[in-house]
Amino acid sequence: xxxxxxxxxxxxxxxxxxxxxxxxxxxxxxxxxxxxxxxxxxxxxxxxxxxxxxxxxxxxxxxxxxxxxxxxxxxxxxxxxxxxxxxxxxxxxxxxxxxxxxxxxxxxxxxxxxxxxxxxxxxxxxxxxxxxxxxxxxxxxxxxxxxxxxxxxxxxxxxxxxxxxxxxxxxxxxxxxxxxxxxxxxxxxxxxxxxxxxxxxxxxxxxxxxxxxxxxxxxxxxxxxxxxxxxxxxxxxxxxxxxxxxxxxxxxxxxxxxxxxxxxxxxxxxxxxxxxxxxxxxxxxxxxxxxxxxxxxxxxxxxxxxxxxxxxxxxxxxxxxxxxxxxxxxxxxxxxxxxxxxxxxxxxxxxxxxxxxxxxxxxxxxxxxxxxxxxxxxxxxxxxx
Numbered sequence: 001x002x003x004x005x006x007x008x009x010x011x012x013x014x015x016x017x018x019x020x021x022x023x024x025x026x027x028x029x030x031x032x033x034x035x036x037x038x039x040x041x042x043x044x045x046x047x048x049x050x051x052x053x054x055x056x057x058x059x060x061x062x063x064x065x066x067x068x069x070x071x072x073x074x075x076x077x078x079x080x081x082x083x084x085x086x087x088x089x090x091x092x093x094x095x096x097x098x099x100x101x102x103x104x105x106x107x108x109x110x111x112x113x114x115x116x117x118x119x120x121x122x123x124x125x126x127x128x129x130x131x132x133x134x135x136x137x138x139x140x141x142x143x144x145x146x147x148x149x150x151x152x153x154x155x156x157x158x159x160x161x162x163x164x165x166x167x168x169x170x171x172x173x174x175x176x177x178x179x180x181x182x183x184x185x186x187x188x189x190x191x192x193x194x195x196x197x198x199x200x201x202x203x204x205x206x207x208x209x210x211x212x213x214x215x216x217x218x219x220x221x222x223x224x225x226x227x228x229x230x231x232x233x234x235x236x237x238x239x240x241x242x243x244x245x246x247x248x249x250x251x252x253x254x255x256x257x258x259x260x261x262x263x264x265x266x267x268x269x270x271x272x273x274x275x276x277x278x279x280x281x282x283x284x285x286x287x288x289x290x291x292x293x294x295x296x297x298x299x300x301x302x303x304x305x306x307x308x309x310x311x312x313x314x315x316x317x318x319x320x321x322x323x324x325x326x327x328x329x330x331x332x333x334x335x336x337x338x339x340x341x342x343x344x345x346x347x348x349x350x351x352x353x354x355x356x357x358x359x360x361x362x363x364x365x366x367x368x369x370x371x372x373x374x375x376x377x378x379x380x381x382x383x384x385x
Contacts, residue, residue, distance in 0.1 A: 002039040002076045002117070007068040009035050010364035011056050012356055014326055021144040023170025023201030030323060031056030034356075035063060035105045036364075037113060039076050045113025046351060049104045049274040050301070050323070055097070062102045064365045066090070071106065072369050077117075079110045083280045095253040100277040107278025108304065108347065116345045122307030123341040123348075126283060129313040132338040133306065136164030136195060137320045143168040147183045154184045162320065163337040164193030164220060169210070170201040178213050185217050195317075197223040200250065204233040211241035221246040221268050221297075234265035244268050249275060249299035254284045261292045272299040273308065286312040302339075306332060307348045310341040327355045 012032040020027035031051045038044045051059065067086055074082055086103055093099045115125045123130075137160075140153025154165045167184060169177040177196075184194055196219050202210065207225040214222060221244040226233045228250035238245045248270035251257055260266045271285040286296045290313065297317040298305040303324050309315035318339050325331070330350035333340045342348030 002041045002043055002113075004037050004071045004074050004076050005040050006038040006366065006368040007035060007071055008037075008364040008366050009033075009060060009063045009068055011060050011361045012327060012359045013056075013361055014323065014359070017322070018139055019142065019144065020139075021142050022168045022197065022199040023143060024199050025052065027052050029053045031059075033059040033063065033101070033105050035068070035109050037071060037076065037106075037109050039113065041117075043076070043113050043117045045076075045109040045111070045116060045346075046349075047105045047107065047109025047112060047278075049101045049108070051101065055101075058098050059102045059105070060365075062090075062093075062098060063105060064367070067102055067106060068365075068367045072367065076110060076113055079107070079114060080280060082110060083107055083278065087277070095256070097252060097275065100252040101274055103277040104274045107280050108273065111279045112347045112349075115347065119345050121341060121343050121345060121348060122279075122304075123310035126279065126308065126311035128311065130310040130315065132335070132340050133309040133315055133318045134163045134337055135318045135320050135334060135339045136166060136193065137162045138166040138197075139321060141165055141167040143170060147180045150180055151183050151187045154188055158188055158192060161334060161337045164195060164317070166195040166197055166223075166319070168199070169196045170198050174206075174210050174213055177210060178217075181214070181217050181219065190218065193220040194218075195220045195223065195246075198225045200224045200227045202226060204230070204236060207233075207237050208240050211237065211243045214243050215241065219243060223247075223268075223270065224249065231259060231263065231265055234260065235263050238265055238267065246270050246297065248272065248285075252276060254281050254288060257285045257288060261289065261294060267294060269294055269296050270299040271296060273301055273304055275299075279304075279308065282308060283312070286314065290314045302332065303328070303330075303349050304347055306339050307341050309339075324349065327352055327359060 014030040033056055034048045036046050090099045115122050137157040157165050171177050202225050223246040244267040246268035247266045249272045269289040271282055273282045276282055289296050295314050295316040309318050329352050
């Protein structure tokens with residue numbers, strides 16, 4: 001029974017290397033809440049999550065003040081038990097983005113420790129279903145780019161071996177989106193996959209209108225066409241078009257995915273390990289989708305999603321958006337347009353701890369069992385807040 005004795009919580013801010021924009025926002029900073037947990041048998045694990053520019057301090061506060069103290073003394077092998085305990089403990093703030101992101105930080109750390117202790121990589125520990133997964137690139141298709149730039153970036157991605165590209169849509173008029181997509185289709189040919197992403201920017205009527213134009217371009221999917229809370233709108237849209245409807249990055253619990261799948265509101269699930277609350281619920285969603293014969297193509301977090309995609313049989317695409325290069329020594333290996341999972345024990349991420357220390361927003365909050373009283377004790381940095 002490996003007992004958790006110490007937890008460290010901190011945040012790293014990472015600036016994207018290219019400008020990122022979509023139909024509703026610009027992405028200028030990735031806040032990366034992180035957590036390290038240590039056990040009395042010498043094992044440890046590191047977990048992380050992200051926010052797009054704001055909310056990171058709220059995640060840190062929730063971890064520091066409420067969730068991390070409940071980890072002390074727990075059996076780190078009991079991952080599902082811990083997840084359920086923390087989920088019900090945060091009943092007043094669940095289901096919601098901040099709580100799910102915080103749960104993900106803890107759950108990914110628990111899985112990292114579990115894999116390292118077992119000497120197995122994540123993709124084997126979580127299922128071992130695939131040895132590779134095809135990759136598409138998103139970095140060259142941001143909404144602020146001109147059509148010529150999008151085409152140039154798509155051609156560059158194809159030359160690097162990527163098997164598809166994502167193009168952001170949501171220009172003021174449908175003709176602008178069609179011009180961008182048509183230019184890419186003409187340049188890359190019929191055998192190259194094009195994904196589209198509206199980032200919840202359309203009304204139902206506009207989404208139906210645009211989907212009609214996208215059908216002729218044979219796009220791979222129409223991602224987040226409507227606000228995620230508009231379940232019935234997604235049902236009606238799915239019934240009106242042959243374009244696959246992709247959802248998931250803005251859903252925060254497996255039950256949300258169940259409702260979409262039961263009502264035929266989507267045909268591609270893009271469950272995000274950070275948004276859904278960690279690896280534990282991510283696997284539930286992936287296997288749920290499998291029972292509906294629906295593919296999983298997760299959103300973002302490629303470094304951890306690679307292992308998860310290879311753990312389940314119905315994952316068909318990995319999204320390429322580099323996010324951790326500044327604070328890790330590991331890199332994803334690609335061969336012929338496919339990403340290969342790491343065979344190292346753990347999540348497949350090797351942290352550069354000196355780089356992490358340089359880019360931390362503040363010294364870590366440390367919560368540990370006091371030797372004298374066997375009760376949680378906080379460092380001075382935690383008590384000051």
